[in-house]
Amino acid sequence: MNKFWTIVGHTYLSRVKSKSFIITTAITLAIIIGFANISSIIDMFSGDEESDQVLVIDESGIYGDYLQGEGISEGAGIAFENFEGTEEEAKDAVSAEEYDGLLVIAADENNLPEGDYYANRISETGEQVEIEQILQQLKVVVGTQEAGIDQQTLDMIYAPVSLQTEQLDDSARTAEEMNQSRGLVYVMLFVLYMTVLLYGQMIATDVATEKSSRVMELLISSAPPMMHMFGKIVGIALLGLTQMIILLGGGYFAIQANQDSAAGEFFEVMGIMDNDPVIYIYAIVFFLLGYFLYATLAAMLGSLVSRIEDVNQLIMPMTMLIVIAFVIAMTGLGMPESTLITVTSYIPFFTPMIMFLRIGMLNIPFWEIGLSIGIMIVTIALFAALAARVYKGGVLMYGKSGSLKDFKRAINLSKKE
Incomplete structure (x- = not known):
């Protein structure tokens, strides 16, 4: 057992001290902290922005006063100013950048407002969109007045309809509970996806690196293949755990310090902080099961190659499984009760993500959860037994490789040991 922990320690320390790990962790942590403080950063660079100054020439003689009053243009970030001169003089003022734009308003055949907008750079559509919305509101106001509809009647028509809902199935989750779980499910899926891709490839690359340097032959002679393989898997797992603690811990404290920021509001809306503690336990369980399944597969595939350049090619099928x-x-977030989601949640390669999705979004019987966990454990055990044999023979294979046909060759070599 001492040999196992020696392999774990060597794998962990060699990676955690590497410049790539330190730089990647530091950059990612900086991005997380930056996201948590995004509102402050935007305010720091934007400063106190003044309202855009837009000239108005009212050819109808009746619409200009609407724009000067409160209500229609309130909160748009645009200050309208009536211009008494000619249209050419107003355009010259805009061209000289004394004003941001010119709006010419006229009445159409139905006595409703229409406008022409002039600016130096029309490709910057921010003001154009705001002005179009303001004219649309002005058209509604004028149109309703022409039709003899008062504002009180209009407000009553546009008031939201009252709809009372009552759930008859007491065991089903409410919409609020599903929304609370959706945030955690999404984060879990994304973290598992990135972790398996990143650390799975790291395990395969680590094995290929030791083979290319001929260190593997000495390591295999001093420790059983299965011990060596799982030592690497556990070592990389501890490395991932260290990185996750740093990133999640830094992110948590950054968000706690900025609860009123956009990031804090995002997590509050997503309900990540308000879930049942049991779902976090399931998150850890399925995360570990998914990691060990794909990590075992990555170590097995990594043992078949002798060059680091061949790693990506051989683990491509595993990568495709993760992507699928x-x-x-992601599709199941919108339809967690579909047959596709139910069936794929029992397929071992998909179970960590999809069964956790069902647990988070639905109230499913415990036996289904237990069955999926049992299937995962059996699958990992079978893969571990197969991987140990392939690993034992694969680490002694040199030369050009990168084909799944090398499985048979690796197993045959393991029988000769």
């Missing part, structure tokens, strides 16, 4: 699982899970 992620795509199905």
Whole structure:
């Protein structure tokens, strides 16, 4: 057992001290902290922005006063100013950048407002969109007045309809509970997806690196293949745990310090902080099961290659499985009760993401959860037994490789040991 922990320690320390790990963790942590303080950063760079100054020439003689009053243009960030000169003089003032734009308003055949907008750079559509919305509101106000509809009647028509809902199935989750779980499910899916891709490839690359340097032959002779393989898997798992603690811890404290920021409001709306503690336990369980399944597969595939350049090619099928699982899970966020989601939640390669999705979004019987966990454990055990044999022979294979046909060759070599 001492040999196992020696392998774990060597794998962990060699990676955690590497410049790539330190730089990647530091950059990611800086991005997380920056996101948590995004509102302050935007305010710091934007400063106190003044309202855009737009000249108005009212050819109808009746609409200009609407724009000067409160209500229609309130909160748009645009200050309208009536211009008494000619249209050419107003355009010259805009061209000289004394004003941001010129709005010419006229009445159409139905006595409703229409306008022409002039600015130096029409490609900057921010003001154009705001002005179009303001004219639309002005058209509604004028149109309703022409039709003899008062504002009180208009407000009553546009008031939201009252709809009372009552859930008859007491065991089903409410919309509020599903929304609370959706945030955690999404985060879990994304973290598992990125972790398996990143650390799975790291395990395969680590094995290929040791093979290319011929260190593997000495390591295999001093420790059983399965011990060596799982030592690497656990070592990389501890590395991932260290990075997650740093990133999640830094992110948590940054968000706690900025609860009123956009990031804090985002997590509050997503309900990540208000879920049942049991769902966090399931998140950890399925995360570990998913990691060990794909990590075992990555170590097995990594043992078949002798060059680091061949790693990506050989683990491509594993990567595709992860991508497919992620795509199905993202689809399932909108339809967690579909047959596709139910069936794929029992397929071991998809279970970590999709069964957790169902747990988070639905109230499913415990036996279904237990069955999926049991299937995962059995699958991991079978893969571990197969991987140990392939690993034992694969680490002694040199030369050009990168084909799944090398499985048979690796198993045959393991029988000769």
